[in-house]
Amino acid sequence: MDVYRRLKDEVESAWQRFDTAANAFQKILKTPDILPPYPDGIQLIRNVNRDYRVAGEEFMKAQRRMVEFTTRGVVPQDLKD
DSSP, X not given: OOHHHHHHHHHHHHHHHHHHHHHHHHHHHXXXXXXXXXXXXXXXXXXXXXXXXXXXXXXXXXXHHHHHHHHHOOXXXXXXX
């Protein structure tokens, strides 16, 4: 598989993870009554927030790798032959 296709797949996969995490985060913000009682509810919020943050970071990394490749021709080290 060529580098562009692999990076495009990486961006799409990262976007799906981010979108899923964002929806879970928004659901908790919009419907706090679904949270379990303290301390489990607090831990759930922390976990969902962490997943949202990590998914966002992974999406930004995937985008950055794609932009570096498409604008400057930089092939990520892990995708070199």
